[in-house]
Amino acid sequence: MSTVLTSREATPVSIGLITLYCEGFKAQAVTAYHEEPTVSGGTEVTARLRRRTKLTFSGRVYGRGETFLLAMDAMTNTQGTLNIDYGQIRFTGCLIQGFSVQDNGQDFVDAQVILLSGGSAPKEE
């Protein structure tokens, strides 16, 4: 048995003009299928829809997070798409679905951004 000390750092993610140091990341993808009944009482899949991959970035921001909140609020109101780099992956054509800033009365706030990705590829160096 060997013991190895680990020291992973938060991953910086640029979302428009702001950088969120992500301590948590979640990617969710689902495919929706449309089913029709058959004459024999079974079902047949007639359509398939691959929904956009939902990306959730979460982390803490020192202070009360005013800059983060204002920037995200402004970006949420715009129609454009963003390219987001997370580690060695580039997510393209991302739409901001939502964000949250939660102040729990401490010296920092918990922040979360939810994006819908249009596609992903290994990041080119």
Next chain:
Amino acid sequence: MLTQIIDDIKRRLREAGVRNVYTAFDALPVDRKGECFTVVGVSSLNVEAPIMAPLTVYFPIRAEVEITLLAPENWSLEQLYGLFCQKVEPVLLEMSGMTTRLKSLALKPDSNLHRIALKATVSAAWVRKVERSLP
């Protein structure tokens, strides 16, 4: 980290007129600390995961700080509590907020030192800032 918070509270107490304030690390014999004296120490320290920012790393720290007021055994509890309310409590209340606050008070005899002791436990929070070097 540990000595910074202890020294800060020691300074605040002295500025408020509390005499004979010592740290828990002070090796001075008890009989030379004065008739009535105060000891500031830390019973636990918890450092949370760092919060990163482009130019700074913030380390949130939480500690249980113990401020013990010791008086001779012949003092009444009323005298000891009166001294605490008059000198020490205002300092603790001034520091109190959502993150740092007076948490508990405990009165007990200290047979080893032949004193009666009033121990105030303060839950203290602060942030250590470390500048990052640009890549």
